[in-house]
């Protein structure tokens with residue numbers, strides 16, 4: 001299946017004044033009829049600013065349009081393009097080839113997510129867990145009814161949670177997490193960080209409900225504070241911080 | 256392709272090479288915890304030899320007087336010290352102590368929870384464990 005090709009001479013969307021090229025190894029796997037994954041290799045030209053996603057799209061355009069990859073925004077906003085790039089979960093659109101300092105770039109589907117095909121993985125479990133922690137403000141009244149028309153917050157109150165609201169649901173954290181690696185039921189760093197995001201919001205009154213949801217055997221206690229989630233998060237969410245602060249409530253360190 | 260879920264599995268969980276010293280500490284903590292548990296069980300078995308009287312006790316104690324016994328005990332000392340010191344760090348972290356404060360993050364988004372305080376905690380645990388092991392070696396082999 002392996003094939004080495006070169007597109008340096010062809011017309012590409014990346015301006016190919018560049019003489020630099022890398023070998024892009026793409027993991028190919030279709031669970032419907034393949035027994036195991038195999039790598040296909042392509043030689044792709046790049047510039048200082050070329051992203052891994054652009055390199056994959058070059059391959060799709062010129063060599064093999066059947067490579068399955070999910071993407072949309074190309075600017076680290078939609079959370080679609082997470083994949084293992086040289087062994088670590090990263091956003092393909094947010095990772096420049098030049099920053100990887102390697103002549104060979106290996107892309108594989110994210111760990112801890114079922115594979116749909118090639119680089120595309122299923123997000124059902126991530127979304128289910130996210131939904132489970134009730135990712136919305138819980139309170140009896142609504143902004144529409146209240147006299148104030150909106151629930152005011154001081155900049156300080158906003159600062160308590162805004163970092164966690166940066167989450168784009170890309171799943172990189174869940175892919176790096178050592179507990180996710182072996183536990184099929186763990187709620188995961190993404191959802192736990194979102195539980196903190198709402199618990200820390202001064203407008204929210206659902207703290208007790210949420211703490212109860214995560215206080216179970218495959219909930220927050222499975223976190224060992226290894227911190228890998230925070231190291232791979234592309235948006236500075238720092239799930240590990242959120243989880244420990246959240247656990248502080250359950251342990252009685254905070255109220 | 257271990258299963259449909261595509262979980263990384265124990266190998267991925269126990270791979271300390273990708274996510275910094277914090278992941279190394281995670282692995283050492285697990286290994287030392289399990290090692291201490293094994294030692295604890297063995298220790299109860301060993302000390303129960305006192306029921307066989309002085310002779311049985313002395314006989315068993317000789318096991319630890321060999322070179323292998325010394326090395327084994329040195330490893331136990333290292334596990335003990337690392338597990339205790341790092342355990343205090345992990346417990347503080349789990350309570351939300353020293354994990355940083357939420358802010359408005361800026362590129363390149365260095366995570367505040369992976370900060371120097373916890374790194375110092377980890378390196379202290381390693382250095383203290385190494386020092387205790389060297390002291391143990393000096394005492395046991397220095398006789």
Ligand code: HEM
Nearest residue numbers: 223224225284285288289291292295338339342343345346
């Ligand atoms: C003062 C001494 C100790 C302290 C402060 C301590 C602290 C801790 C902490 C905080 C954890 C959880 C780590 C995590 O969340 O990843 C842990 C795990 C563990 N400890 Fe200890 N511990 C101590 C002594 C012991 C002893 C004497 C034993 C054995 C008899 C032991 C066996 C374990 C085991 C088996 C685990 C679980 C390891 C794992 O699966 O990750 N610990 N310890």
Ligand code: SF4
Nearest residue numbers: 167168170171173233
């Ligand atoms: S916390 Fe970070 S890594 Fe995890 S899903 Fe959200 S943006 Fe992605």
Ligand code: FES
Nearest residue numbers: 073074079081093
């Ligand atoms: S394509 Fe949207 S995050 Fe990468």
